[in-house]
Amino acid sequence: MKNFLKLTLTLVVICGAAAGALAFVNQVTMPKIIEQAKVEKGLAMKEVSPGADEFKEVVQNRVWDALKGGEKTGSVVLITAQGYSGKIDIALGVGPDGSLAGIKILSQTETPGLGAKVAGRSFLDQFVGKVADAVVLKKDDPDGGSIDAVSAATVSSRVVTNAVRAALDSYKKGELQ
Amino acid sequence: MSSLGKEFTKGIFKENPILIIMLGLCPTLAVSTSASDAFGMGAAFTFVLLMSNIVIALIRKAVPEQIRIPVYITVISAFVTIVDYTMKAYLPALSRSLGVFVPLIVVNCIVMGRAEAFASKNTIAASLMDALGMSIGFTLIITILGAIREIFGNGSVFKQAIFPSTYQPFLIMILPPGAFLVIGFMMAIQKWLSDKGGKR
Numbered sequence: 001m002k003n004f005l006k007l008t009l010t011l012v013v014i015c016g017a018a019a020g021a022l023a024f025v026n027q028v029t030m031p032k033i034i035e036q037a038k039v040e041k042g043l044a045m046k047e048v049s050p051g052a053d054e055f056k057e058v059v060q061n062r063v064w065d066a067l068k069g070g071e072k073t074g075s076v077v078l079i080t081a082q083g084y085s086g087k088i089d090i091a092l093g094v095g096p097d098g099s100l101a102g103i104k105i106l107s108q109t110e111t112p113g114l115g116a117k118v119a120g121r122s123f124l125d126q127f128v129g130k131v132a133d134a135v136v137l138k139k140d141d142p143d144g145g146s147i148d149a150v151s152a153a154t155v156s157s158r159v160v161t162n163a164v165r166a167a168l169d170s171y172k173k174g175e176l177q
Numbered sequence: 178m179s180s181l182g183k184e185f186t187k188g189i190f191k192e193n194p195i196l197i198i199m200l201g202l203c204p205t206l207a208v209s210t211s212a213s214d215a216f217g218m219g220a221a222f223t224f225v226l227l228m229s230n231i232v233i234a235l236i237r238k239a240v241p242e243q244i245r246i247p248v249y250i251t252v253i254s255a256f257v258t259i260v261d262y263t264m265k266a267y268l269p270a271l272s273r274s275l276g277v278f279v280p281l282i283v284v285n286c287i288v289m290g291r292a293e294a295f296a297s298k299n300t301i302a303a304s305l306m307d308a309l310g311m312s313i314g315f316t317l318i319i320t321i322l323g324a325i326r327e328i329f330g331n332g333s334v335f336k337q338a339i340f341p342s343t344y345q346p347f348l349i350m351i352l353p354p355g356a357f358l359v360i361g362f363m364m365a366i367q368k369w370l371s372d373k374g375g376k377r
Contacts, residue, residue, distance in 0.1 A: 014236070015251055025263070029265065111352070113210060
C-alpha cells in the first residue's frame with residue numbers, strides 16, 4: 001500500500017511539473033503563433049492580388065473582396081485540394097473578369113524534390129492571367145490545355161490545375177461572390 | 178582521456194547513434210532530403226536530448242524502477258512540445274518543412290534509449306556529456322546525409338545551387354531509396370575507418 005502511494009505521488013508530481021512548464025510555454029508562444037499565421041495569410045493575400053490594400057471577408061475563411069482605396073478590384077479565394085500525399089492549400093487572386101490575377105501555395109506536403117515543385121514560381125506563373133477554360137494540363141488536353149505539368153509529378157500538377165479551374169469556374173458563375 | 182571526455186566523444190564516432198546503434202532511423206531517413214531541414218532536425222533533437230538527459234539524471238534516484246518508463250516519456254514529451262511550439266512561433270518556415278517529425282521526436286528511440294541506457298544510471302555531468310556527444314553525432318550524420326542527397330538529387334546544398342542549371346538531378350536521391358543507399362555507404366565507410374583505426 002505504501003509503495004502504491006509512492007508510485008502514484010511520484011507520477012503526480014512529475015506530470016504536474018511537466019504540465020506547469022507546458023502551460024507557461026503555451027502562454028508565451030500562442031499569441032506569437034496566431035499572429036504568425038495572420039501575418040502569413042495577409043502577405044499571401046497581398047501577393048495574389050496586386051495593388052489591393054484592404055481585404056473584406058465575404059465568405060468566412062474562404063472568400064475575401066480585394067479593395068483598393070475602398071473600391072473592389074477583385075477577390076481572394078482560398079481553396080484546398082487533395083494532393084498526392086496530403087492537403088494542398090492554395091490562395092487565388094481573381095480579377096473582375098474572372099481571370100487569375102495571382103496564385104500562391106500556402107501549404108503542401110507533396111514529395112520533396114518532385115511534387116513539392118508545384119509550389120515553385122516556374123509552375124505557378126503559368127496560371128497567371130488565364131481564365132478557367134485555359135487552365136488544363138497540356139497532357140490532359142493537347143488542344144485547349146496551356147499548363148505544363150512539373151516533370152515526374154503529374155498527379156500533384158493535375159490536382160492543383162483542376163482545383164484552380166474549378167474555383168475559377170464557380171467564381172464566374174457567381175457562387176463565390 | 179578522462180572518462181567525461183570519453184562519454185562525449187563516443188557518440189560522435191565509436192557509438193554513433195545512427196551508424197552504429199542504428200536508432201532513430203525513421204526521422205533520419207525521412208527528413209534528410211535537404212541539408213537545411215536535416216540540420217534543423219538535428220538542432221531540435223539536440224535540445225530535447227540535452228534537456229531530457231539532464232532532467233532524468235537529476236531525478237533518477239527519486240524515480241521508482243516500476244514507473245521509470247512513463248516518467249521518461251512525460252519528461253521527453255514535455256520538452257518536445259516546448260520545441261514544437263517555439264519553432265512554430267519563431268521559425269515557422271522550418272517548422273512547416275519538418276512537419277510531423279518534430280512532434281515525433283517523442284518516439285525517437287535515441288532519446289528514450291539514452292534515458293534508459295545512460296542517464297538513468299549516471300551523474301548529471303556524465304549524462305550531459307553523453308547527450309552532447311550523441312546529439313553532435315546525430316546532427317553531423319543527418320546533415321551530411323541531407324547534403325549528399327540534396328547535392329545529387331537537387332543540384333544544391335543548403336538551398337544554394339552548386340551545379341549549372343543544365344544539371345539533371347538524380348531524382349532517386351531525393352526519394353526514400355536514395356536515403357537507404359547513402360546511409361548504407363556511410364555505414365560502410367564508418368566501419369572501414371574504425372577497422373583501419375584500431376584492430377580491436
